[in-house]
Amino acid sequence: MKELSTKQSRILSFLHQFLDNKGYPPTIRDIVKGCKISSTSVVEYNLRALEQEGHIRRDREVSRGIELSGGRRIVRVPIIGSIAAGEPIPVPTSDTWGLEAMESLELTEELTRGKKEVYALKVKGTSMVDALINDGDLVLMQQVATAENGDMVAVWLKREKEATLKRFYLEPGRVRLQPDNEEMKPIYVDPEDVEIQGKVIGVIRKVE
Amino acid sequence: MKELSTKQSRILSFLHQFLDNKGYPPTIRDIVKGCKISSTSVVEYNLRALEQEGHIRRDREVSRGIELSGGRRIVRVPIIGSIAAGEPIPVPTSDTWGLEAMESLELTEELTRGKKEVYALKVKGTSMVDALINDGDLVLMQQVATAENGDMVAVWLKREKEATLKRFYLEPGRVRLQPDNEEMKPIYVDPEDVEIQGKVIGVIRKVE
DNA sequence: CCCCCTTTCGAACGCTTGTTCTAATAACGT
DNA sequence: ACGTTATTAGAACAAGCGTTCGAAAGGGGG
DSSP: OOOOOHHHHHHHHHHHHHHHHHSSOOOHHHHHHHTTOSOHHHHHHHHHHHHHTTSEEEOTTSTTOEEEOSSOOEEEEEEEEEEOTTSOOOOOOHHHHHOSSSOEEEEEHHHHTTOSSEEEEEEOSSTTGGGTOOTTOEEEEEOOSOOOTTOEEEEEETTTTEEEEEEEEEETTEEEEEOSOTTSOOEEEOGGGEEEEEEEEEEEEEOO | OOOOOHHHHHHHHHHHHHHHHHSSOOOHHHHHHHTTOSOHHHHHHHHHHHHHTTSEEEOTTSTTOEEEOSOOOEEEEEEEEEEOTTSOOOOOOHHHHHOSSSOEEEEEHHHHTTOSSEEEEEEOSSTTGGGTOOTTOEEEEEOOSOOOTTOEEEEEETTTTEEEEEEEEEETTEEEEEOSOTTSOOEEEOGGGEEEEEEEEEEEEEOO
């Protein structure tokens, strides 16, 4: 990994600026004007170097075919429903995924940590306070079939007809569900009674 | 604000998909192929409608000159320190802002809601549990001098030498600090004792 | 000074792409 | 059925745009 020449870093910052400003990448001739370079082939030359170093990705023969490398990705996370104490937890199906009309949340990959099959649930009611989750909070979920010990999961307790968010520990003959709050006591349930609906990977609270 | 035709919403979602995928907007002919439309002028026609409705912004005569409206902007929020019970709350100064080496958080404007002067604090310890905030949580803050009743604020209690996050209510002769948790009781303090350090606009918890 | 490498220059070629125009077709209320 | 408006077709134009190429200009190191 070499370091960039002054011209290359000027081009790179111009790319960021242009993209932030206009919403689409510049043409080579835009870069010529923006960076006060004299010829398109000079830009082509340095662009090739920037691509080599991995700072950008180019689609050849395509106008404005420049993509900035680096996790500036935005992920659209669907809010597929709400989670409340007395109602079953909605689980994503093929139907619910593609739907465009659905409410959604725009996040960076920093929050989803690159995981796929991420969705969100809106918390209704204050029944999850022992997991430090409030009414109106958004819970980021990853669709999983099984959980490992220590995972924060969304479970449906069949007998109690309750949805809850707790840390999952499989112990001999029973399941311990530990609230994410040191002051609260865990609850113990029959393994047959728990239905794991997803893994919690984050909580987002918008205040006010 | 009319509603979109099926073709228009299909174009719109194709725009999102293409942009997420490639990092730059599609050409009109890309849309023709991607949405199985028969002619470029049909796309032009519907694009014009989408622009009219404010869903996109176009730069005429410019290839791929389509920008999606709506806050797909990414904001870099600096994590300027941590907040704990026994330590003062760090307040952003001109020094702390521009620093590049600092740890930071990449968020969409959906979370910061377009506000400026937003920073983040990492919560150390479990002293904020009564505000439903856990050890390790990130608190999104907006720098403000004064607070209004009902605002969720970060305050420094001079006498107790404690930092805490509560809802702020100025009452006759005293300040009521109400935890964001119905099960907890408020605390009352002398107005002289409170120092408002910022307004909480969000909480982010990464689980596991 | 000479050799080798990097960088710059300017022009030209040819595909790409937004736009426009005319005509045709569908949708729809009266 | 009629007229009006919305939508679609297809083609063609002109400017936009990435690419290429040969040559020239630096720029160290021996």
